[in-house]
Amino acid sequence: MYGKCGNLNSARVWFNQMSNWRDRVSWNALLASNGHHQLSKQALSMFSEMQWETKPTKYTLGTLLLACANTFSLYHGKQIHGPDGKLLAVLGDSTEFLIADANTGKITGSLKGHLDYSFASAWHPDGRILATGNQDTTCRLWDIRNLSQSIAVLKGRMRAITALRFTSDGRFLAMAEPADLVHFFDSHSGYVRGQEIDLFGEIAGISFSPDTEAPFVGIADRTYGRLLEFVRKRYNYHLDSMF
Template sequence: MEQFNSDEVSYLDDKSIRATKNDSDFSDSDFEDDFETKKMETDTSAQEARNGKDIQGIQWEGFKYTRDEFRETRLIQYENFVNILTPSSREKLDKEHRKVEKGKNFYEFQFNTRLVTSTIVHFQLELRNLVWATSKHDVYLMQNYSLMHWSSLLQRGKEVVNVARSVTPTQKLPGLFSEPLSRVQVSSMAVKENLILLGGFNGELLCKCVNQPGVAFCTRLSTEDNAITNTVDIYRSPSGSLRLITANNDCKIRVFDAQSFTRVSEFAFDWSVNNTSVNPDGKLLAVLGDSTECLISDSHSGKVISSLKGHKDYSFASAWHPNGLILATGNQDTTCRLWDIRNPSESFAVLKGNMGAIRGLKFTPEGRFLAMAEPADFVHIFDTQSGFLQSQEIDLFGEIAGISFSPDTEALYVGVADRTYGSLMEYKRRKDNHYMDSFF
């Protein structure tokens, strides 16, 4: 896979529609000296959006095309990368997916800022989980080699870790293999339980405590040429122990103890593992990758318990409903399938995107909504209470670096990776949507 910095690409940078000013024109000194001016030029508030300003700050009046015309062109010209999806399989999917009532407004646009900009390592990188909210006001995102913290209260961004420079682990534990790393291209991240976990394009793993300086632990998981750390996550085992889990292109899942950073277990599979997620009680793993199957494995032994069949291409995302019974899986065939693991023989629903692979899936912590992100331009929010039959569609322009609900479900953050219009978008939950139990 060719390494390709997302900063080199802008869907809105064609000569026929080019904007007059590029964010890259601003140096670090400009950022410090002219913060308020840039903020006025690049940020969009909810009030400004209601008054007609484009939510991304795109000045369509200066372009050759209107927004609607450009959207129509994008839908026609966008090429979704596939590995094994056939035309006949695509036709079957078109008949199989659920007819959904769109146009709902579960989350309202709140703010868009380009003072921090989301980036991705590679424009074809499968996983897009580089945005994590730890509260409705605090969110972490990758901006090139910097892990940034954005405060929506202060409307300020702050660098937390810079992995372009050499990173030396602060903890020296007996028998623990840890090594300095530098120029880590972050491909995956998770921020939970007061820990920040970063995975790298060349098989790296870094762990940092949120409130402590330095990186506690860092190592290279594999020396293979194509060992991208596709997924990292933090979870509680059935015993209550805090665990770190990684999934890599070298076909392995690795589990570490979060206190000692020792490896607890390692599971090997027949294909590259693009994504893994742990169910709420910590007993089951969803394992997805370069296969049409999704495996359900025992988290302790790695033994495969069942195989979920129905997708037509490779899978890249998964999410467990908080009730532990529903699993959502995202695939390059442009669909998300929903499975009741009590009856794994077939999916009970198929949700379809507009343009591309489903590369991001997140349930709200109480299970009311499911957010589904395509690689670019669209985030869909489904109401589980309606049986996933009602949805909201967030329409934007640019690669999507990640999506994250806040733990209290009050906010949804969307990272947009684009050379000119890269940004962080914030949506807030409408007050008339109350917490309700799942329909299951």
């Protein structure tokens, strides 16, 4: 009641005195009160505290999405909107991740298949395919029309998949490991045809030029920090490389 009336200080005092009776319902109620009043930082802090006492529910994550609608990112995970802005993929410190309605925060689906925590995600421009990168060294591709299982598993070589990016036309998918390796896959081949580029240094991020002709790789090494640009090959059909 205190939370609904806007008296959040009193709500927190009474909540702290409930230490022996607190459960997921009371935690969710307090999170919802802060979200209703757009107190995003407080909601994130409470979410961190909550995980020491009880396991969050799907309702908790939906409430947190609404509470953080006016922030740039979630502290404990990665969130990204679909191309039409209607769906939101939420992933982070869990083997399961969620698809939510970006406007209401309602959970519309959950995806299972990865074996560890997820670090990256990217939507295909058509809005139907979602790529997720995981610490289990794989990238999985999901069709949001059928979330029962992933439609493809793309394997890295050594480490977690920490960055993903589609070209603006959806033709190519770039997949980066934390250091040294970037992988490219051709969607027209069903992601079977691929290329690996071996670099030197910690990878800060990957991107493509708007015309899809050039991929860029940011290197974050303190000594050798740089931005690398590659050029798309179009005429060397006898070669097995794309860039």
